């Protein structure tokens with residue numbers, strides 16, 4: 337007994353002393369970088385700020401206090417010097433995604449552990465996937481689905497028109513009667529839209545007014561799940577666990593009973609159902625959905641992907657295609673409602689474009705070149721980037737010089753988009769929501785702004801869905817702004833951020849009324 341207690345005591349002592357020993361030994365020369373609290377010594381500082389769903393906020397504060405280079409984990413250095421963007425993310429940097437991304441892998445319902453385009457760390461595997469997926473998201477493919485998305489927008493406007501006439505249902509969690517959670521409705525829209533665009537079949541969430549999705553296990557059992565909280569729980573849990581990247585597998589094994597741990601598998605079951613449904617139904621009539629685009633090339637040659645890969649990449653289309661876009665649209669709507677001057681100016685641009693006998697939903701052709709609309713979208717993604725945190729990359733063999741600082745190989749490095757977007761030397765008065773800055777800037781200033789605007793990241797791992805993201809925002813935001821007035825619960829309401837993987841807005845309760853008489 338005594339021997340056991342001594343062994344346990346010894347193990348605890350080693351567990352406590354090891355990080356201190358590593359810290360002072362400083363083999364990678366990281367002690368020269370300042371660190372907030374115990375971040376240089378232990379991963380607990382990161383774990384706590386992730387647990388609070390506020391990683392970027394605390395990393396940003398650490399930079400404000402300690403300067404442009406900060407050690408935010410024992411093996412992770414964060415940079416807010418803009419020179420670090422190409423040094424870390426460009427093609428030439430030679431950096432790959434680090435082991436943080438392993439948290440998004442694991443066996444699927446058939447026991448296969450296939451990496452997706454977003455989390456593979458293998459250069460060749462990534463290049464192959466990027467090639468067959470990029471045609472699915474090319475601007476031409478996106479524009480092709482405009483009539484399909486149009487019908488989904490009309491469904492949403494039909495529902496909102498009903499709210500304006502009869503009042504919305506009584507939501508028990510609404511802070512005031514007659515208010516609706518705009519962010520939730522936008523998220524129902526993004527699911528239905530990606531269902532149509534990617535698989536030729538909507539999720540049917542707008543019709544239900546709810547996010548209850550069908551899921552299918554590997555052995556064919558079907559069940560229902562609320563997909564929005566499922567995805568949110570899963571990404572919150574995965575990112576928290578990734579704090580201890582080398583221990584991800586063990587941590588997941590010992591936390592099997594937590595909802596967040598199980599949520600990833602449930603989300604995969606929803607994707608499995610969607611893919612199986614698409615395979616049963618065959619291709620949709622009249623247009624090429626993204627599924628067909630990535631299964632075959634332009635000459636109709638089959639890519640011959642195996643089911644695990646089809647499932648993984650479909651999962652990414654559903655996950656990446658929803659949460660970021662809904663976040664961006666929730667944010668821009670909130671910022672427009674908060675800034676009536678900007679809203680009025682945007683309407684001046686939109687009103688003449690919608691014909692008097694139009695159906696109320698903008699077509700892509702009508703909005704694609706509207707400059708003020710684009711400036712509003714960019715300004716919102718600058719102020720509230722949907723992916724705010726620094727995306728970690730691993731310094732390759734031989735080390736690297738980042739923004740003038742030598743960093744040893746194997747160290748994780750990152751640049752948080754939020755901090756770059758709020759650097760006053762790049763974006764004057766950075767906390768102001770002023771879309772005009774994108775139209776007024778000229779010459780060198782314009783170049784600086786464009787180079788340091790990184791909501792979609794840059795380089796080989798930059799967002800592949802950027803065209804789709806702008807397309808959805810342009811048509812939906814234009815339609816909502818043109819057709820409705822929105823009122824916040826109180827004019828001074830500030831929309832909180834809940835940072836899981838993406839920096840999601842909290843609930844956005846608004847009162848919706850029609851701008852024009854009901855016939856338009």
Ligand code: HEM
Pocket residue numbers: 453454455466473652653654656657658660661664722723727791792793796797798799800801802804805
């Ligand atoms: C406003 C909306 C969006 C934002 C802000 C956004 C942002 C980003 C960012 C920052 C990355 C880099 C992630 C990393 O390095 O870990 C990324 C990658 C990616 N995004 Fe998006 N995204 C958006 C919409 C979409 C959409 C609509 C899709 C497609 C359905 C999509 C698909 C992807 C994919 C597949 C990757 C991985 C690319 C690769 O590793 O080669 N995204 N996105």
